[in-house]
Amino acid sequence: MVTLDKDLASIQEVRDLLSAAKSAQQILAKMSQEQIDQICEAMATAAYEAREKLAKMASDETGFGIWQDKVVKNSFASKFVWNYIKDMKTVGILNEDSEKKVIDVAVPVGVVAGLIPSTNPTSTVIYKALIAIKTGNAIVFSPHPNALNAILETIKIISEAAEKAGCPKGAISCMVKPTMQGTAELMKHDYTSLILATGGSAMVKAAYSSGTPAIGVGPGNGPAYIEKSADIPLAVKRIMDSKTFDNGTICASEQSIIVETSNKAAVIAELKKQGAYFLSPSESAQLEKYIMRPNGSMNPQIVGKSVQAIAQLTSLSVPKNARVLIAEETKVGHKVPYSREKLAPILAFYTVENWEEACALSMDILHHEGAGHTMMIHSQNDTIIRAFGLKKPVSRVLVNTPGALGGIGATTNMAPALTLGCGAVGGSSTSDNISPENLFNIRRIAYGVRELEDLREEPSASNNSSSINEEQLVDTIVERILAKLQ
Template identity: 70%
Template sequence: MELLDKDLVSVQEVRNLIKKAKEAQRVLAQMSQSQIDKIVKAIADAGFENAEKLARMANEETGFGKWQDKIVKNTFASKIVYNAIKDMKTVGILEDDEVNKIIEVAVPVGVVAGLIPSTNPTSTAIYKAMISIKSANAIVFSPHPNAKNCILETVKIISEAAKAAGCPDGAIACMTVPTMEGTDVLMKHNDIALILATGGSAMVKAAYSSGTPAIGVGPGNGPAFIERSANIPLAVKRILDSKTFDNGTICASEQSVVVEECIKEEVIKELKKQGAYFLTDEEAKKLEKFIMRANGTMNPQIVGKSVEAIANLASLSIPEGTRALVAAETRVGNTVPYSREKLAPILAFYTEKDWESACEKCIEILNNEGAGHTLIIHSENEKIIREFALRKPVSRMLINTPGALGGIGATTNLMPALTLGCGAIGGSSTSDNIGPFNLLNIRRVAYGVREVEELTGNEKPVSSIETFGSKTDKEELIDELVKRILQQLKN
């Protein structure tokens, strides 16, 4: 019996997939916009038609979330993303500015490495395949090992649909033997042009450290501020709808609720009315031991789990019908579990004396974890909303909407996406919701519109330096040009 080293098999597979993907991408790069769009539509249709099947597979394999909500995610990743990108021009000349004499040409980056998480496995694969093909790029996926089967099935379904629509074989591919070594080779390979990294902080950091250009996502830890002018019942509904959607696995979902002291009791009453259970101090101490691991990372035992499963884990007795667990908190820090990202139906509850103090608390929470990601505010006071907008260290500030679905562009008009950039403050290369244009380079063809004399103020027009008779004249002109340019730069 022949024994094979799993890491070696993974590495060789990656090399084979990249080689084939590079050949396929060359074909994609020669296709017309209509040919590309036909393939993208086929991917969207296949994702939509198999939304329930893939949702059930993801839920069964990972144990995360709710399969019913994963259907919504798959539908979002296929139909809603498709509708947002279908009319985008991503091939050939994008713009011909006759006034400014600049032509912009779309240039695909090449082969993309797509890292897929276990929290949103099938939806993220559909979405990344579509935006990659839309920009005439090939993509090779590295699936999370705990979601390998459902990701492989997703890639099989959408790649077959794409090929039937004219996509070259190998343009959408996936590792079948995912290992850390194989993924490392994928990210560092010379023929990988860009990494789309969605997953844990360690994997995202590895992507940025690979030497290959990368678009990664930092942790979400979005606080939701309820300001006194808000419609409190509606604000609470939105927060609970968001936090319980797929058991909190979307990183833009709310992690904390921050309220003003004057409305504290009203908000607590409404949270309880709508299914939130406020933990006692003793219960909160029991549960916090299960939120983070000893190394400071989120405990996978709570990720995407129901409130019942989490309560059983911590030996808590909770009322039937509880939708979310809430713990009163005042502290913020790496060793304060409730102030951290919790991809589960668990919320921290902070009370501040006024909106200015609440604003500072939100900044403190974000700067501890989640800077650059998302913040939610429920308010009818436009002045306060704008004050928050000017000061918060986030890329997405969502107003009067559920965080999870607002952040990804489902309940807002943000670019529909399942990879949310966190900007420089969050360690990301962009603050965008990632779409096809993030996977394109733009070649700019620029016509000359002024001569050197217009830059230097030289009133004597010349067609070229050769019009000056002697070598001395030429040297003097060059010296004068240099002096004038240096002076302009200083000014």
């Protein structure tokens, strides 16, 4: 009975939040670009100023990651994202083509449902709220219960700043009684126009099956190929930077390393030099038991944990200065834990003979898990880089850059985002790094430039030519007959 009451209370809360968001969005939709931008700038500034406080709250509440790295993520989600989108046209007339006589007008989608994971809770809230308000949309958040307090505090800070800058109350809100039933109501309600789903596979599938348009992301499982022409010390540094950043909680981070026989020894030596610990076969088998749960899902006990915490959990004895755990692997599959996504400082290590084998292996890994997401290649050979880019079933092929930071657009020039589309191959509605441009529709005002008569087909030149030739032939025959008669 208590559970039922909680579910009913959560559902009612969602309905109330959506009603307020609907009213607020109607006000937002009438605002100018300048008014919207003033609100967004206030939100970004407030979030940036609270970046350290929110990072510590998220780390303390979830037990995931490193708070200092979460400060970087909060800075990225506020300051970095705002600098990218601040001059973007998202309200009113976007473009007017006087020659083609077509005018593009931005139309907000309405109320957005924002699903927030526990791995990147505060930064994802900041980012999603910014791109929603920037496009004249309201947003209602469904928080992960394990990060509820940090998420609520983030929303409090940015919504208060937004309202002081002129944003209508209710445009940014969050469930405080999160339940599965309440979230289902949020996704399926008529007032919800679009779902931005960031979370586990089950949540993303629920979003797509809700009947409401959705932008969701699947799991990442990016392999990193160190091709023989690569700068090995720099490639290893980038992989280590990425895999240790916030203890591997960004889904674009590397999950496996692929090397060639010719550079294997050099890569292993460099990995060890930079703090990687290679597990023995028995240690590898010991850790393997903790990576996945019996139902095949990732074990939350290792997510975002340090090497030392994982070693303690699994009764492994590893050096105190170890930064990443690496297990040599030869197999790929759903029942091969090292070949799957591991949001922790754990990597699989594969060896191939050449780049063609690396190409096939990376595709095998991705087709088992992570299709549509991200992969990395470290190489100085443009021919091989392009071959990978043309063939891989991913939306992002990152070249000579850390996966976690390159995928979200921090160390590359892709759109900065904490929701990364996986395209059709990954079961997603888009392959984009989600930006404001994904959160409005375009109304086109198009002037007529042709009449019906202009569309009717004229007799073709070949038909005219044929007709002329036949007439000439008849005239010739008549002339010959008349000549004979004379």
